[in-house]
Amino acid sequence: MTKERIRPKIARGSAELAILTLLDEQPLYGFEIARQIEDKSGGALHFTLASLYPMLYELEKRGWVKGHWEANQAGRDRRYYCLTPTGKKELTPLRREWRSFFQALDSLAGVGRV
């Protein structure tokens, strides 16, 4: 089966949800966030350095995530991000919005039935 990349605009719009969802499970550093998103989306979502960090800094500025330096398993210092209480609060409506969006697309275009 040909693996298709999700169109960039949709990918960008869903990127916040992907990051926040991952960080809701556990604190992660940038490389791990990118790797896990790619793995869990079956390669459909791909973050580069250029697309990931501006978004992480923006989420941090909004107060949704918070970064702190910590040694990873290999003993190297990495900046871990965790979800703040504000971020947790924002995640619920965000999930709801995306669910409604996909349900709407499904009923409109039968996306889920293809």
Place this chain on the structure above:
Amino acid sequence: MIKTLLRERLRRSGIPAAHEEQVTAELAGHLEDLCEQFVAQGLSQAEAVQLCLKEVDDWSEFARNIQRAQRGEALMNTRIKNLWLPGCVTLATATGFLALLQHIGWQPSTVSIGGVALRLYWPWLLALPLFGAAGAYLSCLADGSRSVRMVAGLFPAAAILLLMVIVLTSSLLVEPDVYFLHHPDFLALGLFSWLFLPALALLVGTLPFLRPANPRET
């Protein structure tokens, strides 16, 4: 090695020194991990480094995006800053100046071109390039793309066009046998003097701001 390459690129791209160390350390950590992943997949160290650096197509744009994110600028809708606010400034100054001319009793001049009489507010038309330039400049300051800068500069013409479409369409709906249907020359005159000429004047002021802000912008 990757950290040195990264620092060099970020410094050239204008990341402020205050943020540089932390950002460089974090991004270098990411690239180190990625590099190791590529090496584990069988690439040589040099190939892996080159592939890592391709994570960023445009370092200047990347640096700008980081700075914007750190300043929290994205919180204010970008479109408001680079399109709507500059556009409203162009529109407000253009309509305000026209209203001022009418308020002080300035009479439009009648110009005859090929036997067709046009009534024009010359001071207004001559001032429009300035207003267009102001809108395009403000959009340029807010990092508007070339097309956005152009729309911001031509905003009053777009507003006039919209107004004309609304008026003409509603006229047709209310009274299908409207005057301008029988006198297309009247309609053409209106479009020329109130849409084409102002748009041209605004464009003259907008043009200098349509050059790429970034040499890489095409």
